[in-house]
Amino acid sequence: MLLKSSLIRAVSQTKGVITRGYKAKAKKIPEFTQDRYQVSRKSFAAVTDSDVSQFEKTIGSKYVVTDSEELLTHNVDFLKAVRGNSKVVLKPGSTEELSQIMKYCYEKNLAVCPQGGNTGLVGGSVPVFDEIVISLNRMNKIHSIDEMTGIAVADSGVILENLEKSANEHGLVVPLDLGAKASCHIGGNVSTNAGGLRVIRYGSLHGSVLGVESVLANGTVLDLMSNFKKDNTGYHLKHMFIGSEGTLGIISKLAILCPPAPRAFHVAFVGLPSFDAVLQTYLSAKRQLGEILSSCEMMDKDALAAAIQHFGLKAPIDDYPFYMLLETSGSNADHDQEKFNSFLENGMEAGHIVDGTITGDPGKMQEIWKLRELVPVALIEDGYCFKYDISLPLRQFYEIVPVMQERCGSLAHRVCGYGHLGDSNLHLNISCSEFTPEIYKRIEPYVFEYTSKLKGSVSAEHGIGFLKTKYLSYTKADNAIDMMKEVKNLMDPKGILNPYKVLPLN
Numbered sequence: 001m002l003l004k005s006s007l008i009r010a011v012s013q014t015k016g017v018i019t020r021g022y023k024a025k026a027k028k029i030p031e032f033t034q035d036r037y038q039v040s041r042k043s044f045a046a047v048t049d050s051d052v053s054q055f056e057k058t059i060g061s062k063y064v065v066t067d068s069e070e071l072l073t074h075n076v077d078f079l080k081a082v083r084g085n086s087k088v089v090l091k092p093g094s095t096e097e098l099s100q101i102m103k104y105c106y107e108k109n110l111a112v113c114p115q116g117g118n119t120g121l122v123g124g125s126v127p128v129f130d131e132i133v134i135s136l137n138r139m140n141k142i143h144s145i146d147e148m149t150g151i152a153v154a155d156s157g158v159i160l161e162n163l164e165k166s167a168n169e170h171g172l173v174v175p176l177d178l179g180a181k182a183s184c185h186i187g188g189n190v191s192t193n194a195g196g197l198r199v200i201r202y203g204s205l206h207g208s209v210l211g212v213e214s215v216l217a218n219g220t221v222l223d224l225m226s227n228f229k230k231d232n233t234g235y236h237l238k239h240m241f242i243g244s245e246g247t248l249g250i251i252s253k254l255a256i257l258c259p260p261a262p263r264a265f266h267v268a269f270v271g272l273p274s275f276d277a278v279l280q281t282y283l284s285a286k287r288q289l290g291e292i293l294s295s296c297e298m299m300d301k302d303a304l305a306a307a308i309q310h311f312g313l314k315a316p317i318d319d320y321p322f323y324m325l326l327e328t329s330g331s332n333a334d335h336d337q338e339k340f341n342s343f344l345e346n347g348m349e350a351g352h353i354v355d356g357t358i359t360g361d362p363g364k365m366q367e368i369w370k371l372r373e374l375v376p377v378a379l380i381e382d383g384y385c386f387k388y389d390i391s392l393p394l395r396q397f398y399e400i401v402p403v404m405q406e407r408c409g410s411l412a413h414r415v416c417g418y419g420h421l422g423d424s425n426l427h428l429n430i431s432c433s434e435f436t437p438e439i440y441k442r443i444e445p446y447v448f449e450y451t452s453k454l455k456g457s458v459s460a461e462h463g464i465g466f467l468k469t470k471y472l473s474y475t476k477a478d479n480a481i482d483m484m485k486e487v488k489n490l491m492d493p494k495g496i497l498n499p500y501k502v503l504p505l506n
């Protein structure tokens, strides 16, 4: 239903499950590789025919991929920004097989790149040179989902959407939701500490993941599985694997706490005249919607225009400089609807919200969510997209977007801002027809210097991967980076686990 001068109160009851998510789709593969980033190969051994035969003995020849076409899909990242040259992809089917592979690689000094759904945006999930890709695709069993405790135990390679569907069948939700849910793996999500659309409600994975099982560089299986939220037994080693992007170990299994599934959802999409109005609306949403607020997303007009242009979507309201997508989820549809309506009415009376639409109908909610979730992929469709994922103080959240519009001028096709306002997480995207060194120089390191001056984070939720290693020091203190290096040395003394990632290269 459209808002405007008055709100219509009949919002339909939520029925059924909302399914969303885009699949990574094939696109032209660039020819460039490491030269762009000026990095040299470390002295790992190169894979030989005898290594390949050994892998075939360990996991079966069917699961040792050397076919060049299939290799390519594992060598190139989702953004088409990094292209490695791995000669072999291994697909272990169990923790035991994964452990044997790592034991062998450790002995032979062979570097590996663990890979989940390969949906990362910082080049963390693809090899940089010829590292062996270890795909977790086949380790995709959901072991148990306990309705009583809410604990789901799953292998690393379970696709997030599949875990979500199973959790829903048990009256639960996975406390993580993101646009790539149809392709990404829960293990990849955990190893990158993926954020997404509901952090405002459920917090980060550091809070929800109760335990992990990891295979270390030398093949040791480290069992840190746990069924308890409360477990104060000294150092919590599981946190070392959450967000370390496969540089300290490969997560093979995990236990995650799933909250009860909300029974009523409502989604509003509203137009706003200024960024100040966006901030005021966020503040009112926190105050007036309180605990039922489950998403608070914003996007500017250029971000929405990209989704509309590339996916033929229809905007539900007229053009405004800013838009917000707000979602509530709770247990009582009437109560939530009443609260939501009065929040929107107040926003309109205050002049913060100019127009909008609100619905509780699953199909319509899905349509609205598409307007937001397709923005990141739409911008890639422009040709090439430089993506920045930064945490900034809320009051300065959007200031960098016009600054970058000015800096990039006509070199860029679109410079836009969108993201998880409720988490102070801006996605600054700059698209152009193809990778242009000239524009790259105008953006980097400027964006990171700017972020650092405001004491923000150079990576809010996408991680450091390969593309941002140079900029880690813009957020982390030197002695903190030194300590990270010591931890890496301790856990992976030969540096074979996902090399060239996370830590600065020099």
Ligand SMILES: O=C(O)CC[C@@H](O)C(=O)O
Binding pocket: 121, 179, 196, 373, 376, 377, 387, 388, 389, 419, 427, 428, 429
């Ligand atoms: O592509 C991006 O910049 C953001 C992707 C993702 O984190 C999102 O919030 O949709």
Ligand SMILES: [Zn+2]
Binding pocket: 195, 196, 419, 420, 427, 461
């Ligand atoms: Zn995001």
